[in-house]
Amino acid sequence: MSDYVIHGGVLADGRKADVFISEGRIAEIDIAISNPNAAKAIRVDASNCVVLPGFVDLHTHLREPGREDSETVASGSRAGAKGGFTAVSAMANTFPVADTAGVVEQVYALGQATGIVDVFPIGAVTQGLAGQALAELGAMADSKARVRVFSDDGNCVFDPIVMRRALEYVKKFDGVIAQHAQDPHLTKDAQMNEGIVSSRLGLKGWPSVAEESIIARDVLLADHVQSRVHICHVTTSGGVEIIRWAKARGIQVSAEVTPHHLLLTDELARSYDPIYKVNPPLRTEKDVMALREGLADGTIDIVATDHAPHSAESKECEWQAAAFGMLGLETALSIVASTMINTSMMSWSDLADRMSTAPARIGGYSDHGQSLRIGASAHVAIVNPTKSWKVDRDLVASRSRNTPYHGMELPASVIATFYKGIPTVLESQLVRSTNGI
Amino acid sequence: MRHLLSAADLTYSQAIKILDTAQEMARVSEGPVKKLPTLRGRTIVNLFFEDSTRTRISFEAAAKRLSADVINFSAKGSSTSKGESLKDTAQTLQAMGADAVILRHSASGAAQRLASSHWTTGSVINAGDGTHEHPTQALLDAFTIRQHLRVSTGDLRGLTIAIVGDILHSRVARSNVHLLSLLGAQVILVAPPTLLPLGVETWPVQISYDFDAVLPLVDAVMMLRVQQERMNDFFFPTAREYSHYYGLNADRLGLLKPNAIIMHPGPMNRGLEITAECADSARSVILEQVANGVSVRMAVLYLLLAGAPNEVGDQGL
Numbered sequence: 001m002s003d004y005v006i007h008g009g010v011l012a013d014g015r016k017a018d019v020f021i022s023e024g025r026i027a028e029i030d031i032a033i034s035n036p037n038a039a040k041a042i043r044v045d046a047s048n049c050v051v052l053p054g055f056v057d058l059h060t061h062l063r064e065p066g067r068e069d070s071e072t073v074a075s076g077s078r079a080g081a082k083g084g085f086t087a088v089s090a091m092a093n094t095f096p097v098a099d100t101a102g103v104v105e106q107v108y109a110l111g112q113a114t115g116i117v118d119v120f121p122i123g124a125v126t127q128g129l130a131g132q133a134l135a136e137l138g139a140m141a142d143s144k145a146r147v148r149v150f151s152d153d154g155n156c157v158f159d160p161i162v163m164r165r166a167l168e169y170v171k172k173f174d175g176v177i178a179q180h181a182q183d184p185h186l187t188k189d190a191q192m193n194e195g196i197v198s199s200r201l202g203l204k205g206w207p208s209v210a211e212e213s214i215i216a217r218d219v220l221l222a223d224h225v226q227s228r229v230h231i232c233h234v235t236t237s238g239g240v241e242i243i244r245w246a247k248a249r250g251i252q253v254s255a256e257v258t259p260h261h262l263l264l265t266d267e268l269a270r271s272y273d274p275i276y277k278v279n280p281p282l283r284t285e286k287d288v289m290a291l292r293e294g295l296a297d298g299t300i301d302i303v304a305t306d307h308a309p310h311s312a313e314s315k316e317c318e319w320q321a322a323a324f325g326m327l328g329l330e331t332a333l334s335i336v337a338s339t340m341i342n343t344s345m346m347s348w349s350d351l352a353d354r355m356s357t358a359p360a361r362i363g364g365y366s367d368h369g370q371s372l373r374i375g376a377s378a379h380v381a382i383v384n385p386t387k388s389w390k391v392d393r394d395l396v397a398s399r400s401r402n403t404p405y406h407g408m409e410l411p412a413s414v415i416a417t418f419y420k421g422i423p424t425v426l427e428s429q430l431v432r433s434t435n436g437i
Numbered sequence: 438m439r440h441l442l443s444a445a446d447l448t449y450s451q452a453i454k455i456l457d458t459a460q461e462m463a464r465v466s467e468g469p470v471k472k473l474p475t476l477r478g479r480t481i482v483n484l485f486f487e488d489s490t491r492t493r494i495s496f497e498a499a500a501k502r503l504s505a506d507v508i509n510f511s512a513k514g515s516s517t518s519k520g521e522s523l524k525d526t527a528q529t530l531q532a533m534g535a536d537a538v539i540l541r542h543s544a545s546g547a548a549q550r551l552a553s554s555h556w557t558t559g560s561v562i563n564a565g566d567g568t569h570e571h572p573t574q575a576l577l578d579a580f581t582i583r584q585h586l587r588v589s590t591g592d593l594r595g596l597t598i599a600i601v602g603d604i605l606h607s608r609v610a611r612s613n614v615h616l617l618s619l620l621g622a623q624v625i626l627v628a629p630p631t632l633l634p635l636g637v638e639t640w641p642v643q644i645s646y647d648f649d650a651v652l653p654l655v656d657a658v659m660m661l662r663v664q665q666e667r668m669n670d671f672f673f674p675t676a677r678e679y680s681h682y683y684g685l686n687a688d689r690l691g692l693l694k695p696n697a698i699i700m701h702p703g704p705m706n707r708g709l710e711i712t713a714e715c716a717d718s719a720r721s722v723i724l725e726q727v728a729n730g731v732s733v734r735m736a737v738l739y740l741l742l743a744g745a746p747n748e749v750g751d752q753g754l
Contacts, residue, residue, distance in 0.1 A: 199636045
């Protein structure tokens with residue numbers, strides 16, 4: 001195993017320092033590395049760059065098992081590494097559903113075999129994501145995958161009794177229920193945010209209240225049973241307000257926002273191009289601004305990608321026939337830089353918290369999100385804030401091409417990623433020799 | 438202009454040009470030889486993913502009166518079901534050399550999607566897309582109103598037109614709101630609050646829940662079909678209550694101005710949104726709407742397609 005010196009960069013807090021990585025761990029951080037072994041180490045140039053802890057995604061769709069045509073654990077891992085991630089969380093809505101110890105162990109093993117990011121499976125809350133009966137949460141928690149986050153993502157855990165029991169049950173192993181907040185009755189056949197645009201386009205509306213009413217119910221349930229609830233992909237200004245209120249009351253709620261909801265609005269649906277069709281839907285400018293404020297002030301704890309690869313044919317069709325979802329791993333950093341750093345709403349240190357420290361804490365991923373400190377596993381993302389790049393859907397590492405940013409010039413580039421001290425990305429390119437590539 | 442996808446895309450002068458051209462076409466249809474050689478050798482496809490015999494035969498008659506070759510293609514289902522996808526169907530028609538595709542589809546935006554894809558190079562005419570738009574219906578409605586209430590030229594300034602019923606799910610209403618207001622008419626939407634879309638206050642219209650209060654004000658009243666499935670989705674309590682408040686009946690006929698006309702895009706639910714008495718009354722122009730549909734569609738096809746092959750469009754539209 002080679003040692004590395006990341007030279008000439010700036011840390012999240014603005015301090016200029018080199019980082020010495022030895023035996024997969026961070027061995028020294030200093031303006032000049034004093035460790036004698038550093039002389040033999042490989043130097044990685046980080047001039048003009050910010051050296052950050054590797055990013056952690058709490059919401060990723062890797063599609064394996066079942067939809068390997070759109071993504072695999074390996075291809076999704078590569079997309080993650082390219083985006084500066086060192087850990088991703090595989091959502092449970094696969095075929096078969098990740099609702100048993102067997103499936104989560106399989107996904108975990110595939111991640112380990114690829115070996116360029118940690119893949120932490122998220123277990124289903126209910127059997128088959130059907131919302132009726134609890135899946136074997138304990139067996140998944142005790143499995144080799146050590147599942148701590150449970151979600152029926154794609155579906156809402158709508159039955160309040162089921163939700164209550166799930167919240168209570170996971171207290172046994174400090175688990176968390178990640179809720180996809182969507183009242184299914186208020187959103188039957190819904191296609192996009194309900195508002196001025198949906199009314200014009202004749203697309204069935206998806207009201208904000210369908211999300212907010214579930215968030216409100218679930219923070220009250222979490223309070224009642226004194227458990228942890230995590231709100232997936234918050235999209236509405238009202239949702240942010242409810243979470244802010246809940247946190248002020250001391251309720252154990254955490255929340256995520258996706259990069260696309262920080263940037264894009266429902267105006268894009270006017271094209272009827274299903275590349276903008278996503279669940280939950282793109283909302284209005286007012287919501288986007290509230291989400292940014294919520295992320296900046298910590299009401300929203302983390303950025304999570306909701307990376308949702310889809311085959312070409314599931315997007316090359318009428319809006320109503322198209323699948324929900326868009327890619328996110330490879331563009332997340334740039335979108336967050338664009339919406340939060342370049343607007344001066346957040347610092348790089350805040351970004352490191354929202355994209356690494358906080359998601360690792362919520363997920364219980366103890367090897368990740370430790371900031372850059374001596375002795376920690378060397379999970380590192382090196383970012384050049386001034387180097388912009390043009391998104392080309394034909395050049396993505398993901399197996400699918402459904403990025404809404406195709407052709408856009410985005411600020412900030414991931415220059416290098418280190419996973420357990422091994423470079424998975426150098427000079428913005430995946431390292432070919434790394435295991436699994 | 439290469440396509441006709443939405444009434445919202447039309448400029449004032451384009452709309453007037455279509456109506457004036459339709460007037461010319463109507464004259465042809467009244468003559469002994471109801472046919473023009475204009476589109477000889479051009480292939481027009483009626484691509485219907487949703488059943489609509491009336492609209493299909495109206496377009497078919499229009500195309501045939503312009504001497505075009507017409508292919509009727511009923512594609513059942515879409516990529517959501519087991520049927521052929523819009524893309525594959527469009528590419529198949531393209532390979533067969535279609536100069537224009539008249540598309541009827543249950544998905545909102547299907548026509549725009551087809552026009553902005555590379556699946557076909559021909560003109561796309563929206564013959565109704567989901568709950569979005571039905572621009573030729575609005576054009577024939579405007580044409581009919583103009584014929585009756587104007588001297589068959591100019592716009593609709595000074596006229597007040599009520600559109601009554603299920604605005605929320607109506608592509609006819611959406612197209613008419615755009616077109617009638619573009620032509621200067623005052624549009625009043627009349628419906629129970631459940632059947633008005635969110636944000637309707639941003640539309641260039643007045644809103645009323647009270648049909649009786651609106652009737653004396655209008656020059657034309659356009660009744661919309663109430664779909665049976667709305668009954669099961671709590672939009673209103675019962676069909677009887679709907680008819681009571683929003684149905685056009687003999688009593689309400691008496692509230693109309695003497696010259697006001699009654700319109701309906703068809704097919705009608707007699708006894709629900711309109712009684713037979715009203716539908717068949719002297720004020721009803723419902724059958725004229727059908728006849729005018731052919732003239733308006735001839736005008737649209739002519740303006741989009743007339744000219745040398747491969748130089749589609751820009752014939753003044």
